[in-house]
Amino acid sequence: MKLKLHSKMYSLLLMAMAGPTGHVIAEEFPTAKVNTTGLAVTDTTVTVGQLHSITGTMAISETGSVEAERLAIEQINAMGGVLGRQIKIVQEDGASDWPTFAEKSKKLITQDKVACVFGCWTSASRKAVLPIFEKENNMLYYPTFYEGLEDSKNVIYTGQEATQQIIYGLDWAYENLGARTFYLIGSDYIWPRTSMKIARAHIERYLKKKDPKCKVVGEEYYPLGHTNFGTLINKVKLKKPDLMFTAVVGGSNVAWYKQLKAAGVTSKKYDMLTISTTEDEVLGIGGVNCEGFYSSMKYFQSIDTAENKAFVKAFKARWGDDSVIGDVTQAAYLGPWLWKKTVEKAGSFDIDKIAAASGGIEFKDAPEGFVRIHDTNHHLWSKSKIGKFLKNGQFEIISTSSELIEPNPYPKGYQ
């Protein structure tokens, strides 16, 4: 019964979204013209790949991205598809295993001849498939916020790179929380380490100029899956930083917040700004355990715009009322839309033409608000936001950057 209701509501929504927009007719774009490189494009369909972990440890995180991409593709199909062609999906499972990601991406590109791939989540999986996308010349739409230091012709990065998230967050904490001393804490792998390097450089080179009292009082990394933070919490208590700046991920996250609460380190006495905890993670942590701390992201489910409300409604109608939407899920939703806009601008599915046409592509009605692909690197201009954790697992948006923040994957002065 519940299911029936969902699908009914969902199709109504789809119809509403498809609305009066004129359908592009495939005949205007003959296949021979829009596809000169042998991709899987016919007169009525175009095939794309989807490559996430459906099994293994990363399945928990990647499920939201899979769902968001599917939703976007279904909505695009309901509006008439891309250049009059319905999108078909070939889905492969990366199985949380990086060589499998590489193998499956090769299969998608060389056997299925997909027109592009929406996929990957961890930096490790992206690094594993990158050489294949570059060699076979295909396009990856990658949704996760990540460490930067990369810019490929064959990847569109729909999440934020490190500087967009970190610098805005630290400046905000400096201005609004009066943060002068910082304790940097992360899980031990490439993303937190690179992020903290940028954070340290920003504190020591830029914030220090404004107020010489600014300094990093501690910087620590714990192995992935580490679950005992008692000692670290005591060190934090001893050094009394104005701000804990954290990038703890996965199962460790839950242990971290629970133990903070149990040790009396709550938002009443301490401030914390995280760049790793979204609504998705809060499901596992429990809202009461992180209430009052802050998160620096470009998207929160609670964004109060008509576009976002429509997106949240459609997502819940499609995937169930219990679903929550975190930053990465929304970024994954952008992928198919940006690809559609790029293909329409280029008037072609050819990878080289898409790569060339990507710069300057705009998505005005994105759930997070206006975004634009950068003219020279393949990242998005986006607005950073600060959210405050609420008890119910959602965020109250405290601050939004006034301007779009330029993506800067190779930040000078931060290396």
Add this chain to the structure above:
Amino acid sequence: MFDEYTFEELKAILIMQSFGGLSLLCIYVLMGLGLYVVFGQMKVINMAHAEFLVIGSYTMCLASKFVIEVMPEFINYYLWVAIPLAFVVAFIVGWIIEWILISRLYHRPLDTLLATWGLSLIMQQCFRTFIGAREMSATLPEWLMGSWAPTDIIDIPINGLVILATTIILTVGLVFFTNKTRWGLRMRSTSQNRQMSQALGINTKVTDRFTFALACGISGIGGAFLTTVVSTSPTAGTTYIVDSFLVLVLGGLGSLFGLVISGGFLALLSSILEFFMSGSVAKVWLYLIIFVVLAKFTKGLFSSNIRS
């Protein structure tokens, strides 16, 4: 490095660090206890041990979910039902698994290793399929999640106190059970001389089944308490299993006293190391030291004489 801090502050940190170490000891013991019973009494290496911890955690999570939806006014008390329930569920699953799988493999220790590892994979997939791939957390009563602050700077986690009490009760209870009760006597005699026990009229098959199920039940309780510290996911067991074996092997495989001492040794070491260096580096040193200790004491700190 301590110049900038007052004596009061350092004293407070020392107290909190000591208590943190004590809690860690308890967690190590809770993790290792079930493994110790199965190995110590039955000489079975149970690679699926951690999954029984996870069963306990899931029981706790699902119980809290049920209470919140059906009778939210009991949220402060449901613990006292959920913990015995975790024991019962893990006990029953253990009973069934011993009957179907383990009982057929007693004379083939290496096959047991492989079979229980396979079992752990099956159980992980069952959690994923029937409960869901997402991480879960038990909603705990407010009083359990707070801290007790005797002075301004000292905070003692209340869940740590509860875990401490549970560990003491479980350990003492287990010693009492094995040494002072009929069932305990049967367990010990079966583990010392199976044929003689059979000749004396002890049903060793049922004893084995009971021992295995008991160990699983104890792990269930351990798992239920782990939810106060960490979250639960289908693969949570993979992180517990290493620590469980570490504490058991270091303690000398099958000595309860050794288990507690090695738990204390590990807790002390990691508390000190982590305090003076960053987390990952501390971990490297921890394993290096364990390596040296095991190279010196090849049978662990306290080796037992059971079935030598």
